Amino acid sequence: METMRDRFAPVVTRLLDEDPRVAVVLAEIGTDAFxxxxxxxxxxxxxxxxxxxxxVGAAAGMALTGLRPVVHTFASFLVERPFEQVKLDLGHQDAGAVLVSAAASFDWPAGGYTHMAPGDVALLDTLDGWTVHVPGHPDEAETLVRHAVAAGDDKVYVRLSLQANAHPLPVDGERLRTVREGRAGVVVAVGPLLDAVLAATEGLDVAVLYATTVRPFDAAALRRATEAAGTDVVLVEPYLAGTSVAAANDALSDVPHRVLGLGVGRRELRRYGRLEEHVAAHGLDARSLRERIGAFTGAGAPLRPRPPSTVPDRAMAH
Known part of the structure; x- marks a missing residue:
């Protein structure tokens, strides 16, 4: 299957042809595709x-001259390493750019912790005015990249991942989408975790909402869903657990509610392993999600307990 990153370079190349404002800024990574x-x-x-x-500094300079820069590298090198420039060169100067990352939280475990960025969205949450897209399929990635480039001079982050759902859904760069209705709680699945959430909640009486744009957070859609399904809310995010808990709490601040944030844990896993093993070790596989969602919402009995997931003892990451 074509990956989101496979789709990214051809789409942006076409945007370069279509719009003389578009520019691309790279830092060695991904140059062959361009x-x-x-x-x-x-x-x-x-x-x-x-x-x-x-x-990031060069992109900000381009933006100040009227260009629309698309900036690309691994998430850890795009958000974490140059965070001061993201904060000052873009944010403080009110300069817009489209940051498009690769490698997500742990797409390349053999690269070690230097190439992992589960905290990227949480870090951007400390800044004002960022739109954050988390596509779950290459088709959605194309739509959201195009949407981001066309978004005037806004500051936009698009988070690409090797993880992907089997099928795309229509996305508009703004709203949560209702995928399944229920009465015993609301589960918000972000980006590439939708398939795992749907498998985990099969037969459970919970509503499932799909999010590919997490900032701004669609508070209105969450409120509507809780009116029918109750105010137990589970957020399942492919980055740091709890990243959107505050946003959900704000959306429901005037009603009694509970929120459970599931995602990547803070504990560093110091073995290479495979992508799928890291997913399981953080409890983001369908079986683990079913146990945790069922126990929290009371929508269904948890599956039989199993030993905690671990990443096999392979080569050390450092």
């Missing part, structure tokens, strides 16, 4: 080398 774009638009595709602070 060979044709460099040939066709050498003045608007820039590789700054392994200099992530410059990556």
């Amino acid at each position: 060979t044709e774009a460099v040939r066709r638009h050498p003045d608007r595709v820039v590789n700054v080398g392994i200099r992530e602070q410059l990556l």
Whole structure:
């Protein structure tokens, strides 16, 4: 199956053809995918080398001249390493850009902890005015990248992942989508975790909402869902557990409610393992999710307990 990142470069190359404002800024990672774009638009595709602070700073400079820069590298190098530049060069100067990351929370376990970024969305939450898209399928990634580039001069983060759902859903860059109705609680599945959530909640009397845009958070849709399904809310996010709990609490601040935030744990897993093993170790596989969602909402009996998931003893990540 084509990955979100496979789709990204061809889409942005077409955007370079279509819109003279669009520019691309890279830091070595992903340059091979933009060979044709460099040939066709050498003045608007820039590789700054392994200099992530410059990556964001150069994009901010382009934005201040009227361009719409699309900035790409691994999430840990795009949000965490140059965070001061994201905060000041973009935020403080009110300069817009489209940051498109790869590797998500742990897409490349062999790269070690330096290439993992489960805290990226939570970190951007400390800043004002960011839109955050988390597609769950390559088709959705294409739609949301196009939406982000067309979003005037806004600050937008698009989080690409190797994890993906089997089928895309229509997305509009704004609203939560109701996928399943229920009466014993609401489960919000973010991006590539929708399939696991649907499998986990099969037969449980809970509503399932699908989120591919998590900032701004669609408070109105969550409120509507809780009116029918009750105010027990479970957030299932492919990044740091609890990242959107405050947003859900704010949405329901005037009614009694409970919120459970599921996602990537804070404990560092120091073995390579495989992507699927990291998913299971953080309790984001369908079986673990069913146990935790069922126990919290009371919508169904948990499955038989099993030993905690661990990442096998392979080569050390560092």
